[in-house]
Amino acid sequence: MTIEILTELLHERKFAALIEALDEINAVDAAEFMATLSEEELPTVFRLLKKDTAAEIFAELPAMLQEQIVGSMSDKELSGVMEELFIDDAVDLLEEMPANVVSRILKTTSAERRKEINRFLKYPEDSVGSIMTSEWISIYSSLTVEEAVSYIRKTGIDKETVYVIYVTDARKTLVGIIELRDLLFAKSEDLISNLMQTSIISVKTTDDKETAATAISKYDLLALPVVDSENRLVGIVTVDDAVDVIQEEATEDIEMMAAITPTDKPYLQIGVFSTFLSRIPWLLILMLSATFTGTIITHYESALGQMVILTAFIPLLMNTGGNAGSQTSVTVIRGLSLGELRMGNILRILWKELRVSLLCGVVLAIVVFGKTILLDRASFSVSMVVALTVLATVIIAKLVGASLPILAKRLGFDPTVMASPFITTIVDAVALLIYFSIASAVLGI
Amino acid sequence: MTIEILTELLHERKFAALIEALDEINAVDAAEFMATLSEEELPTVFRLLKKDTAAEIFAELPAMLQEQIVGSMSDKELSGVMEELFIDDAVDLLEEMPANVVSRILKTTSAERRKEINRFLKYPEDSVGSIMTSEWISIYSSLTVEEAVSYIRKTGIDKETVYVIYVTDARKTLVGIIELRDLLFAKSEDLISNLMQTSIISVKTTDDKETAATAISKYDLLALPVVDSENRLVGIVTVDDAVDVIQEEATEDIEMMAAITPTDKPYLQIGVFSTFLSRIPWLLILMLSATFTGTIITHYESALGQMVILTAFIPLLMNTGGNAGSQTSVTVIRGLSLGELRMGNILRILWKELRVSLLCGVVLAIVVFGKTILLDRASFSVSMVVALTVLATVIIAKLVGASLPILAKRLGFDPTVMASPFITTIVDAVALLIYFSIASAVLGI
Numbered sequence: 001m002t003i004e005i006l007t008e009l010l011h012e013r014k015f016a017a018l019i020e021a022l023d024e025i026n027a028v029d030a031a032e033f034m035a036t037l038s039e040e041e042l043p044t045v046f047r048l049l050k051k052d053t054a055a056e057i058f059a060e061l062p063a064m065l066q067e068q069i070v071g072s073m074s075d076k077e078l079s080g081v082m083e084e085l086f087i088d089d090a091v092d093l094l095e096e097m098p099a100n101v102v103s104r105i106l107k108t109t110s111a112e113r114r115k116e117i118n119r120f121l122k123y124p125e126d127s128v129g130s131i132m133t134s135e136w137i138s139i140y141s142s143l144t145v146e147e148a149v150s151y152i153r154k155t156g157i158d159k160e161t162v163y164v165i166y167v168t169d170a171r172k173t174l175v176g177i178i179e180l181r182d183l184l185f186a187k188s189e190d191l192i193s194n195l196m197q198t199s200i201i202s203v204k205t206t207d208d209k210e211t212a213a214t215a216i217s218k219y220d221l222l223a224l225p226v227v228d229s230e231n232r233l234v235g236i237v238t239v240d241d242a243v244d245v246i247q248e249e250a251t252e253d254i255e256m257m258a259a260i261t262p263t264d265k266p267y268l269q270i271g272v273f274s275t276f277l278s279r280i281p282w283l284l285i286l287m288l289s290a291t292f293t294g295t296i297i298t299h300y301e302s303a304l305g306q307m308v309i310l311t312a313f314i315p316l317l318m319n320t321g322g323n324a325g326s327q328t329s330v331t332v333i334r335g336l337s338l339g340e341l342r343m344g345n346i347l348r349i350l351w352k353e354l355r356v357s358l359l360c361g362v363v364l365a366i367v368v369f370g371k372t373i374l375l376d377r378a379s380f381s382v383s384m385v386v387a388l389t390v391l392a393t394v395i396i397a398k399l400v401g402a403s404l405p406i407l408a409k410r411l412g413f414d415p416t417v418m419a420s421p422f423i424t425t426i427v428d429a430v431a432l433l434i435y436f437s438i439a440s441a442v443l444g445i
Numbered sequence: 446m447t448i449e450i451l452t453e454l455l456h457e458r459k460f461a462a463l464i465e466a467l468d469e470i471n472a473v474d475a476a477e478f479m480a481t482l483s484e485e486e487l488p489t490v491f492r493l494l495k496k497d498t499a500a501e502i503f504a505e506l507p508a509m510l511q512e513q514i515v516g517s518m519s520d521k522e523l524s525g526v527m528e529e530l531f532i533d534d535a536v537d538l539l540e541e542m543p544a545n546v547v548s549r550i551l552k553t554t555s556a557e558r559r560k561e562i563n564r565f566l567k568y569p570e571d572s573v574g575s576i577m578t579s580e581w582i583s584i585y586s587s588l589t590v591e592e593a594v595s596y597i598r599k600t601g602i603d604k605e606t607v608y609v610i611y612v613t614d615a616r617k618t619l620v621g622i623i624e625l626r627d628l629l630f631a632k633s634e635d636l637i638s639n640l641m642q643t644s645i646i647s648v649k650t651t652d653d654k655e656t657a658a659t660a661i662s663k664y665d666l667l668a669l670p671v672v673d674s675e676n677r678l679v680g681i682v683t684v685d686d687a688v689d690v691i692q693e694e695a696t697e698d699i700e701m702m703a704a705i706t707p708t709d710k711p712y713l714q715i716g717v718f719s720t721f722l723s724r725i726p727w728l729l730i731l732m733l734s735a736t737f738t739g740t741i742i743t744h745y746e747s748a749l750g751q752m753v754i755l756t757a758f759i760p761l762l763m764n765t766g767g768n769a770g771s772q773t774s775v776t777v778i779r780g781l782s783l784g785e786l787r788m789g790n791i792l793r794i795l796w797k798e799l800r801v802s803l804l805c806g807v808v809l810a811i812v813v814f815g816k817t818i819l820l821d822r823a824s825f826s827v828s829m830v831v832a833l834t835v836l837a838t839v840i841i842a843k844l845v846g847a848s849l850p851i852l853a854k855r856l857g858f859d860p861t862v863m864a865s866p867f868i869t870t871i872v873d874a875v876a877l878l879i880y881f882s883i884a885s886a887v888l889g890i
Contacts, residue, residue, distance in 0.1 A: 024644045026664050153629055162626045163608050163667075180625065181607045184598055199469045217692065219471050220685035222608075222667070239684050240665035243691065247662065250695035251779055254702070258775035259768055266785040267776055272797055276804040279772050283805055283839075284812060286768050291816065293760035298821075301753045308746045311756050315738035315873055318760060323704055323731050323866050327724050330703035331712055334696055340711040352717055359721040360728055367729060371736065376743075390732075421768050428760055 006033045010041065015048060023053045031060035043072035055084030062269070063096035070101055079108040086160055087113075088133040088241070091120040128212045129205035131245065132226045132235030135159045138166040141176060141193035145186045152180070161238055164223040167196050172232040174200060174225055202227050205234060212237045213245035214339065253337060257330060257419035259286060282421065289425045293318075293432055300436045303445040309378060310439060313386050314432070320364060321393040321431040322424035328353055328401030329423045333415050336405060343410055349402050357398035361391040385439050392438075393431040400426060451478045455486065460493055468498045476505035488517035500529030507714070508541035515546055524553040531605055532558075533578040533686070536565040573657045574650035576690065577671045577680030580604045583611040586621060586638035590631045597625070606683055609668040612641050617677040619645060619670055647672050650679060657682045658690035659784065698782060702775060702864035704731060727866065734870045738763075738877055745881045748890040754823060755884060758831050759877070761813070766838040766876040767869035769805060773798055773846030774868045778860050781850060788855055794847050802843035806836040830884045837883075838876040845871060 009018040022030045022045075034057060037045060046054060046069050058066060058081055070078060082090060082105060094102050094117060106114055116134060123129025137159050139148050148165070156162040165183075167176035176196030186195055202225045203212045216224050216239055224242075226235040252262040259282035263270055270278075297304070297314075304311055332349065335341035341349065369387035372378045378386075401423050405415035439445060454463040467475045467490075479502060482490060491499060491514050503511060503526055515523060527535060527550060539547050539562065551559055561579060568574025582604050584593050593610070601607040610628075612621035621641030631640055647670045648657045661669050661684055669687075671680040697707040704727035708715055715723075742749070742759075749756055777794060780786035786794065814832035817823045823831075846868050850860035884890060 024642070026644070026646060028664050149629075156626070157630055162629065180629075181601070184594075184607065184625075185602050197469070199471070201471060217685075217688045219473050220688075222684075239667075239688070240662075243662045243665075243684070243688060246688065246691055247695075247783065250692075250699075251783070254695075254699060254775055254779050257699070257702070258771050260772050260776065266783075267780045268785065268790065268793065268797075272800045272804070275797070275801045279769075279801065280805050280808055283765065283768055283772075283809055287761060287765045287809060287813065287835075288816070290761040290764045291820075293764075294757040294821070297757040297760070298754070301757070304756055305750065305753045308750045309743070311749055311759075312739040312742040312746070314756075314759060315742070315763060315877070316732060316735040318763065319735045319738075319866075319870065319873065320728065320732045322869070323728055324724075326703050326866075327705050327728075330699060331705065334699050335712045338692065338696070338711075340713065345713065348713065352713075352720070355717045356720045356724070359717070360725050363725055364728055364732060368732065371733070375736075376739070394728075421764075421771075424767075425764065428764065432760070 003029075003033050003036060007036065010037075010045070018045070019048050019050075022057070023050055027053070027056040027060050030057045034061060035065060039068060043069055046072075047077070051080060052084055055081055059085060059089040059093075063093075066093060067097060067101060070097070070105065075104075075108045078105065079110070082109045083113065086133055087116060087120065087135060088131065088160075090117055091130075094121065123205060126209055127205060128203050128207045128209050128226050128237060129235070131209050131212070131241050132205070132237050133160050133241075134235050136164075136166055136223070136225075136233070136236045137162060138168045138172075138233060139192060140169070141167045141191070141196060143192050144188065145183050145190045145192070145195070146188035148178075148192055149183055149188075152183075160236070161223050164221075164236075166225055166233055166236070167192055168233055174202065174227055174231055174233040176200070177225070179222075200225065202231075203237070204228070209237075209245050210249050213242040213249070216242040217246065218339075249337075253333070253416050256414065256416040257333070259283070259419075259421040286421050286425055290428070293425070293428045296429060296432045296436070303436065303440065306445050307382075307439075307443065309382060310385075310435075312376075313372075313389075314435075316368070317386070317389055317393060317431045317435055318424075318428045320390055321397045321427040324357070324360060324394045325397035325401035325423040325427045326419065328357075328398045329405055329419055332402050332405045333419055336409055336415050341406075343406060346403070346406050349406070350399060353398045353402045354395070357395040360398070361394035364394060365391040381442050385435070385442050388438050388442075389431065389435045392434045393427065396430055396434070397423070397427045400430070448474075448478050448481060452481065455482075455490070463490070464493050464495070467502070468495055472498070472501040472505050475502045479506060480510060484513060488514055491517075492522070496525060496529055500526055504530060504534040504538075508538075511538060512542060512546060515542070515550065520549075520553045523550065524555070527554045528558065531578055531580060532561060532565065533576065533605075535562055536575075539566065568650060571654055572650060573648050573652045573654050573671050573682060574680070576654050576657070576686050577650070577682050578605050578686075579680050581609075581611055581668070581670075581678070581681045582607060583613045583617075583678060584637060585614070586612045586636070586641060588637045589633065590628050590635045590637070590640070591633035593623075593637055594628055594633075597628075605681070606668050609666075609681075611670055611678055611681070612637060613678055619647065619672055619676060619678045621645070622670070624667075645670065647676075648682070649673070654682075654690050655694055658687040658694070661687040662691065663784075694782075698778070698861050701859065701861035702778065704728070704864075704866040731866050731870055735873070738870075738873045741874060741877045741881070748881065748885065751890050752827075752884075752888065754827060755830075755880075757821075758817075758834075759880075762831070762834055762838060762876045762880055763869075763873045765809060765835055766842045766872040769802070769839045770842035770846035770868040770872040771864065773802075773843045774850055774864055777847050778850045778864055781854055781860050786851075788851060791848070791851050794851070795844060798843045798847045799840070802840040805843075806839035809839060810836040826887050830880070830887050833883050833887075834876065834880045837879045838872065841875050841879070842868070842872045845875070 137156050163180045165178050169175050176198050178196045182195055205226055212224055222239050224237045228234050255262045261278040263278055365387040368390050369383050372383040372386050404418040408418045409415045582601050608625045610623050614620050621643050623641040627640055650671055657669055668681045668683045673679050700707045706723040810832040813835050814828050817828040817831050849863040853863045854860045
C-alpha cells in the first residue's frame with residue numbers, strides 16, 4: 001500500500017476505505033502518509049481513526065504534527081489518546097511539547113497516569129529510566145501454568161510485551177523470568193516456580209541506557225527488567241527501544257569523531273543556528289590548537305627560507321600522520337564502545353600497533369622516497385629526510401592514536417573525543433618537529 | 446554467577462553443580478567461561494553438558510574453540526550437536542571452519558540437514574539469505590485459533606521464534622502473518638483468516654542484509670519474512686540477528702570513514718599482517734593524493750621565499766578546512782545511511798550548509814584575525830589574507846563535504862568513502878589555492 005494510493009482514496013473522499021487501509025498497514029507507514037496531509041486534512045483524518053490505531057500512529061508522528069493534532073483536539077479526545085498511548089510514548093510526547101501544551105495534556109490525563117508520567121519524567125536523559133516502560137506482566141511463582149496463562153489473557157492486552165513474563169514476590173522483588181514460549185510447551189499443572197529462570201540479567205534505572213541496549217544485544221533478549229536498589233521490578237526495556245538506542249549511540253559516536261556536538265534530531269529537522277552551535281566550538285578549539293603547529297614552523301623560519309622545497313612536503317607529512325593516527329584511534333574507540341577492548345588490553349594493543357605501524361611506515365617511506373627522488377627530482381638527502389619523517393611519524397601517530405582514547409577512558413572522559421581531529425592536531429605538531437629535527441641533522445640547516 | 450565461581454566449582458571437581466550452573470546461566474556467559482578453560486578441560490566440560498545447552502553454548506564460542514571441540518568429538522557426538530544447532534548457526538560454523546573440518550562435519554550431518562545447509566551456503570556474504578534462518582512456524586489460514594495453538598505446541602519447540610507465525614497457502618506463498626499474542630487474546634473458534642494481518646512487510650533473499658535490519662528497526666518487528674521471487678516463504682530474519690547487523694554496519698561505516706578497509710572480526714582477533722593490509726592501501730592513496738597539495742606549494746615557492754611567515758599558517762588553514770568539511774560529510778553520510786536523507790534533498794542540504802558555513806566562517810575568520818594580528822604580531826594585510834582564506838575555505842569545505850557523498854551515492858559508490866580523509870585531501874588543495882590567490886592579490890607577491 002503506497003502513499004499514492006492512500007492520497008487517491010483521500011482525494012476521492014473514500015474515507016471508509018482510507019481508514020480501513022490505515023488500520024491495516026504498519027503504523028510507521030501510516031504516520032508517513034499522515035505527514036503528507038495539509039493542516040486541515042490532518043485532524044480530520046486523525047479523528048476518523050479507530051482509538052487504538054490513532055494512538056499507534058500518533059506515537060510515530062514527528063513532534064510538530066503531534067502538536068498540531070493536540071491543538072485541534074477537545075479535552076475529551078486528548079484524554080482518550082493519552083490513555084491509549086504506551087507510557088514511554090506518552091513521556092516522549094511531553095518532553096517534546098511546549099510548556100502550555102504540556103500543562104493542557106497533563107490536565108486532561110487521569111490522576112493515576114499523571115503520577116506515573118511524572119515519575120518517568122524525573123529520570124536523567126540518558127538513563128535506563130528514560131527509555132523503560134511500566135507496562136509489563138508480573139505473576140507469582142506459586143501459580144500453575146494454566147493459572148498464569150489465564151491471568152495473562154485477562155491482563156496482558158495493553159502490555160508492551162506478553163512474551164516475557166516477570167515473576168515477583170509480595171514485596172515486588174524480581175525472583176524469576178519466564179518466556180511465554182515456555183508456558184506454551186509446559187504442562188498446564190506445572191508450577192511457575194519450577195519453570196522460571198532464576199539467573200536474571202537486569203539493569204538499574206540510573207544505569208546508562210547504552211548498558212541496557214548492550215545487554216539486550218549481547219544476550220539476544222526480547223526485554224530486559226529494570227530494578228531499583230532493592231531489586232524491586234520498576235520497569236522493562238524492550239528490544240525495539242534497544243535498537244533505537246544502538247543506532248542513536250552509533251550516530252553520536254560518529255558525530256563526536258567528526259568533532260560535532262551530538263544532537264538527537266535528524267539533520268533536516270535541526271535549524272541552521274543549532275547546527276552552527278553544534279559545530280563551531282570544536283572548529284574554534286581545533287583551529288586555535290593548530291597555532292602550536294604554526295609556532296613550530298615560525299621557529300624554523302630561517303631554515304625554511306634557505307630550503308623552500310621542504311615546505312612542499314608539509315601537507316603530505318601532516319596528512320599521512322593524521323590518517324595513520326586516526327585509523328588507530330577510531331579502531332580503538334569503536335572497540336572500547338563495543339566492549340571488545342578494555343583498559344587491561346593496553347599493552348597488547350600498543351605491541352600490535354607498533355608492529356602494524358612498522359609495516360605501514362616502511363612501505364610508505366619506500367614509496368615516498370621513490371616518488372620524491374624520481375618525480376619531484378629532489379636531492380637524495382631531502383628524499384631521505386622526507387622518508388625518515390614518514391616512517392617516524394606513522395609509528396608515533398599509531399601509538400598516540402592507540403593510547404589517547406584508552407587514557408581518556410581511564411580519566412573518565414568519553415574516548416570518542418580522542419578521534420581524528422584531536423589526534424590530527426597532535427600528530428601534525430609531532431610530524432613537523434620530527435621533520436625539522438631530521439632536516440637539521442641531515443641537511444645541516 | 447561470575448566466572449570465578451564457575452572456575453572454583455571446576456577446580457573442586459564439583460561437576461554436577463558446574464553443569465547445573467552452566468545450564469542455568471545465559472549461554473553467552475557460559476561461553477565466556479568455557480573460553481577460559483585449558484585445551485584439556487574444554488572438551489571434558491563440554492561433553493558433560495546437556496544436549497540442548499551444549500548446542501546453545503557451542504553457537505556462542507569463538508571459531509578457534511569450536512574447531513577444538515569438533516576435533517575432540519566422535520562422529521556421533523558431532524552429528525548430535527549439528528542437529529541441535531539452529532540452521533543459521535550451523536551455516537556460520539561451516540563458514541568459519543577449515544576445509545577438512547567442514548567435510549567431516551557435513552559427512553556426519555543427516556542428508557536432509559546437509560541439503561538445507563548447502564542451500565544457505567550459496568547466498569552471497571552480505572545478502573539477507575546469509576543471515577536468515579529456516580526454522581519458522583507456518584500454518585494454513587483455514588485453521589481455528591485452537592487448532593493453530595495446538596499445532597504450534599506440537600511443532601514449535603525447536604523453532605527460532607514462536608511469537609510470529611506465518612500463514613501460507615498450499616503453494617507456500619506467504620498470505621498473512623499473525624502474532625502469538627493475537628492468538629492468546631482471540632476466541633478459540635476464531636479463524637486465522639479473519640485474524641491475520643495481510644499487509645506484509647517482507648524482503649527477498651538477494652536483498653542486502655542491511656535492508657532487512659532497517660525494516661526490522663523501522664517497523665519494530667520481532668521477525669521479518671524472507672520470500673523468493675514468487676512470494677514463497679523461504680526464511681525469516683529475527684530481531685537479534687538484525688541487531689548484530691546494525692552494529693556491524695555501524696562499525697563498518699566508522700572504519701571506512703577513518704580510511705580502513707572493514708573487517709568483520711574484533712580487533713584483538715585480527716593478525717598484525719591483516720590489520721596492515723586493511724590500512725596500507727588507503728594510507729598510500731591518500732599520501733600520494735597529497736602530492737597535488739605539494740605541487741601547489743612548489744608553484745608558489747618564490748612567493749613563500751619572500752614571505753616565510755605565510756608558511757606558518759598553512760597547518761591552521763588545512764586543519765580548519767579539513768575539520769569543517771568532515772563535519773558536513775560525516776553528517777550527510779550518516780543521514781544517507783539511516784535513510785533520513787535522500788538524493789532529492791540535495792538542494793535543501795546545500796542551502797542549509799551554505800548558511801551554516803557562513804556563520805562558522807565569519808566567527809572563525811574574526812577569531813583568527815584577532816589572533817594573527819594580536820598574538821602572532823603579523824601585519825594587517827597578512828592577517829586579512831589569513832582571515833579571508835579561513836572564511837572562503839570553510840564555505841567551500843562544507844559545500845564539498847555535502848555534495849561529494851551524495852554524488853558518490855548517485856554514481857553507485859558507497860558514500861562512506863567520501864568521509865574525512867578524502868574530503869581533507871581535496872579541501873587541503875582548495876585551501877592552499879585560495880590562500881595563495883588571496884595572498885598574491887592583497888600582498889602583491
